[in-house]
Amino acid sequence: MATISKETAKRLDPDKLAATALEIADAEGLDAVTIRRLAQLHDVTPMALYRHFSDKNDLLAAIGDRLLADIRLPEPNDDRWDLQLRAVLTAFVDALRPHPKAADLTLYRILVSEAGLAMAERTMELLTSGGFSVDDAAEVGRQSLCSLITLVTTEPGANEDTDPIAREDALRVKRAALAALPPRRYPLISAAADTLICPSSTDRYYSLGMDLVVAGIRGVLTDLQEEKK
Amino acid sequence: MATISKETAKRLDPDKLAATALEIADAEGLDAVTIRRLAQLHDVTPMALYRHFSDKNDLLAAIGDRLLADIRLPEPNDDRWDLQLRAVLTAFVDALRPHPKAADLTLYRILVSEAGLAMAERTMELLTSGGFSVDDAAEVGRQSLCSLITLVTTEPGANEDTDPIAREDALRVKRAALAALPPRRYPLISAAADTLICPSSTDRYYSLGMDLVVAGIRGVLTDLQEEKK
């Protein structure tokens, strides 16, 4: 009944492998994802993994594909193009948010994986329907997606340090470093130290990030159209 | 006369070390920067480096600081705040552009290194003078700088592969992958394949990226101000 029965336990499943690799990455960061460790978690010899992944990059790519596969694209509707675009990009970010330490892996898989291609095509549809040329849509879409990935990977608090005591320590060190610099020379940074270290609310962080991207797209579009006239 | 004379050759200079480490990174990527290799280039034992850097992260941080130190901030003037901001951000990008493979290292050094702090403070000055609250300026500035770093690190063509034959090969593979997907299902991606693989002009790539960021900032500002009313 289960994919792993008592005696057939030796049958490895690449999807399962990618799944537990992702768990490791979520918990301890990408560097902790190791062939040997992943093998051990599946009670198998390290070299066994190479029957399912050609090398470690291939494994990491599988993690990336997995993240992209979690995207739940909204159905097309009659909203204005930029609202729909925002919804698509939000779906992308929502898929990455649970895995800030692994989100980087999606970048080079967007134009390869099924789910990534679907999102990219939808993005370009909406951009061109808004008035971008195909080429401009490609470049604008590309950078927008990159920015959103970065938004997730640099989400404050997701950086590293699995256990809360080390994380708290790191936070304190950072706070102290900012508190130590001369407010005379860096008045604004000193004033914003708290926000710089840890933004008020994670939801606000993401909505502001999304606003920046979408507002940028709209602004560039009107610039391009005015310059054409 | 020179910093390294015949017999005093044994005196290592941390700045020189970071400089050649950067050269390695530029030529072959960050993974090629290795304690042993860097030591060998300075005719020294690997462990010698640890007298000047507490560990490898410390070395990488020094590279990041070096990049930030190359920023040539423009003098304040009477231009509108957003124009001046664009100039500051352009100075940042200009400092990173020669080193796309190492630009990532600046992210965690901006709020630590002298040059990074100077730029961050200037950025926040201009954002607040434009009308952002201090906290909003912090979050907006943070993400803008992140996006610009990403703009540089993902600059097409700078990805990897030192020698031109391997790079050409990789390009061909990518091109083939995009050409192989069904244009029926992905019409826009297929149409934009060339642009997606390699944008028309590097300068246009950067100016469009900068436009996106600055337009985003302006757009978010007016959104925030309207919502306050």
Place this chain on the structure above:
DNA sequence: ACGCTAGGTCTACGTTGTAAACTTGTCAAC
């Protein structure tokens, strides 16, 4: 019944970061 092969194992190699103990060149103080 027989071989083929998919999917494991075992062993081994080269590379990496770095801990610990050591040597040595230089300079300050007596």
Place this chain on the structure above:
DNA sequence: GTTGACAAGTTTACAACGTAGACCTAGCGT
């Protein structure tokens, strides 16, 4: 001068990593 002491380079060693290559071996198609 002689003598510590300290900064800076050396030596040796280790554990962990990715992975090449040779080797089982269970189970399936013919």
